[in-house]
Amino acid sequence: MKLLVCGGTGLVGGAIIRKLVEKGCTDVHATYFSKQPLNLRSVTWHKVDLRRQQDTQELFEKLRPKHVYLAAARVGGILANNTYKAQFIYDNLAIALNIIECAWRFKVDKLLNLGSSCIYPKHAPQPMKEEYLLTGSLEPTNEPYAIAKISAIKLVRYYNEQYGTNFISVMPTNLYGPNDNFNLETSHVLAALIRKFYLAKLLEQGNMDGIKKDLKRTPVGFGLDRQINYDDENCIISVLEKAGIKRSKDRVIVTLWGSGEVYREFLYSEDLADACVYLMEKVDADDMKKLSSDYFVNVGTGKDIKINDLAKMIKEIVGFEGEIEHDLTKPDGTPRKLLDVSKINAVGWRARTDLYEGIETVYRTYRQVGGVHNTRESFTD
Structure with a gap:
């Protein structure tokens, strides 16, 4: 089966690629744009600006992938989100629109869309359930990014409903991992x-x-x-x-x-990759609809920390x-962001990496190789 990971050099995309290779997948394709691709023999890389409709369409027409992981995005912490508002909403909307449309147009068997826990209202009840989507105002410091991610969720839903596609979404909590962005201006x-x-x-x-x-x-x-x-x-x-x-x-x-x-929940990137591949293999859109009318589930640990x-x-x-x-002149952001992970647990998946052990691994890796080489913003392409 030909697999395409859109955003293969990012924290999540890279982890998904490693998981697919670990499972023995031999026809893996991935996109990159500004960062150097990972050195993996079994992966074919394609330099594509996924914000451009024509470039994205040419890629899908050439490859005709069967499974697509939509992990490409412009991401960052409070400062980056609050500084580059127009870029965050435009780039993330463009990427989602282009990839989801092409997935339908070129008859992709299944697509998984990566979102974010910032889709939930700033003062949502804790832990946050999937049904809390669009029940209140968003956190102002990351509203542009959140709106783009909510739009992607709705695109997945409406393509499924109108065209009968097999598209699903996952909403991970705050992520960390070995391939993270350590630029102090744009990092989480x-x-x-x-x-x-x-x-x-x-x-x-x-x-x-x-x-x-x-x-x-x-x-x-x-x-x-x-x-x-x-x-x-x-x-x-x-x-x-x-x-x-x-x-x-x-x-x-x-x-x-x-x-x-404030409290935050943290999920190791390799655990998220494991969840994504698990869902792609075992949970179709019809099954996901039984869990959420918008065809998505939360992915997290179910535990947070101050x-x-x-x-x-x-x-x-x-x-x-x-x-x-x-x-204290700087913002805290949302007071608490803890995900309810009961639905993904119910379909057989749980996070495995202890936070302390995960941080130790990331720290060792950072000391050895450093971080993502970005100077202005993090584009997980």
């Missing part, structure tokens, strides 16, 4: 914390060579990369301070956005001995 909170505490530990140790190596291989963001003079240690320390890592007398302090009192506690956990894993302070 967990990846940003790993990077901040790692740099803070190096500063604490006086390891300027380690700091230089990190800054050279993975952009910081905020326009700071252009300011770095690697021959001037004071310049490097100044850049770190602007990124929220400062040395004060005999201690190092890491500054976190907001109060740290951001302050997450920060302390990462601090311990990294081995940073300094202090944490909070910038």
Whole structure:
């Protein structure tokens, strides 16, 4: 069976590809655009701008895939979502429109659309059930992205209802994993914390060579990369301070956005990939409709953690001995985002990776290879 992963170089897309290869799939195709594709022998890569209708149509006409994973998207944390609003809604709408239309037009047997837990109202009851979709106002800081993802859910539903397609969607909680984006301007909170505490530990140790190596291989963001003079240690320390890592007398302090009192749920990317492949193999649209009228299920762990506690956990894993302070002028975002995962559990799937162990794995990987090389925003293509 010919399989197509749209967004193969992203956190989720890459994990799905690895899962398919692990299962012995030999006709796997994947798209990329701005990032270098993964070096996997059994994967054929196609450089395509999925925001362009003609380019997307030419890809589907050429490949005629049977199963499609829609994992391509423009993603980011609070800052990126709130800064690049037009790009977030346009790019994600265009990608979804083009891929879902082509999946129907070229008779794809099955499509899985990746969404996000940000589709739910800001003050939705906890844990959030699938039926809470469109029952209240969205979190303003990521509304453009959420609207695009909600539109994709509805596209899946209405194509199924009008054309009899076999399309489904999954709504994962906050993700983290080895191929994450560690640009401090555009990353999500967990990846940003790993990077901040790692740099803070190096500063604490006086390891300027380690700091230089990190800054050279993975952009910081905020326009700071252009300011770095690697021959001037004071310049490097100044850049770190602007990124929220400062040395004060005999201690190092890491500054976190907001109060740290909000709760978040985190799912390991490899677990999400396992869930996606499981659903593609075992749950069709007719089965999904019995679970949700919009043909989607939540994917998560069913457990959340306060951001302050997450920060302390990462601090311990990294081995940073300094202090944490909070910038209360920055937004917290939604107070709590815990998914109800009873429906996906009911069809036989559960998350397996412990949060502490997952973070340890990601930290080890980051120390070895660094993060995604993005300077402005994260385009998971």
